[in-house]
Amino acid sequence: MACAIEMQRTMAGVNRHCRQTGLPETAMGIGINTGEVVVGNIGRRQRTKYGVGGLNVNLASRIESCTTGGQILISVTTLEACGPTLRIDSPAEVMPKGVGQPILTYEVGGIGGEYGLYLPPKQYLPLAGGSKPHPAQFSAT
Numbered sequence: 001m002a003c004a005i006e007m008q009r010t011m012a013g014v015n016r017h018c019r020q021t022g023l024p025e026t027a028m029g030i031g032i033n034t035g036e037v038v039v040g041n042i043g044r045r046q047r048t049k050y051g052v053g054g055l056n057v058n059l060a061s062r063i064e065s066c067t068t069g070g071q072i073l074i075s076v077t078t079l080e081a082c083g084p085t086l087r088i089d090s091p092a093e094v095m096p097k098g099v100g101q102p103i104l105t106y107e108v109g110g111i112g113g114e115y116g117l118y119l120p121p122k123q124y125l126p127l128a129g130g131s132k133p134h135p136a137q138f139s140a141t
Contacts, residue, residue: 027069
């Protein structure tokens with residue numbers, strides 16, 4: 001968890017460098033799940049590949065697919081494994097592609113204890129126009 005938080009914290013410096021060199025800024029989302037997986041070398045002597053697989057790897061990938069730039073989303077099993085040292089900013093129910101039912105995830109804002117690593121608090125902008133309703137039309141094609 002500390003690694004994921006440090007990766008997100010480092011993105012500000014990465015983007016500062018990108019701006020200085022005329023490159024576009026970038027963002028990443030991180031999805032984490034905890035559970036048993038299958039790991040090992042696959043192949044022959046001529047060509048060996050180290051691989052990781054299983055349902056828990058797939059679930060981590062599905063959770064990551066629901067993130068936006070700057071987010072760290074974790075599963076319930078990861079929350080339980082990390083314990084109370086995490087700062088959870090918000091729970092969110094997500095519906096990843098290929099999964100039959102919604103998954104409860106948690107957005108991580110930091111980790112205390114020996115790490116003391118935190119992301120800046122989210123800035124929420126007020127919606128323009130106050131409480132005035134806006135008409136909308138939806139069409140599924």
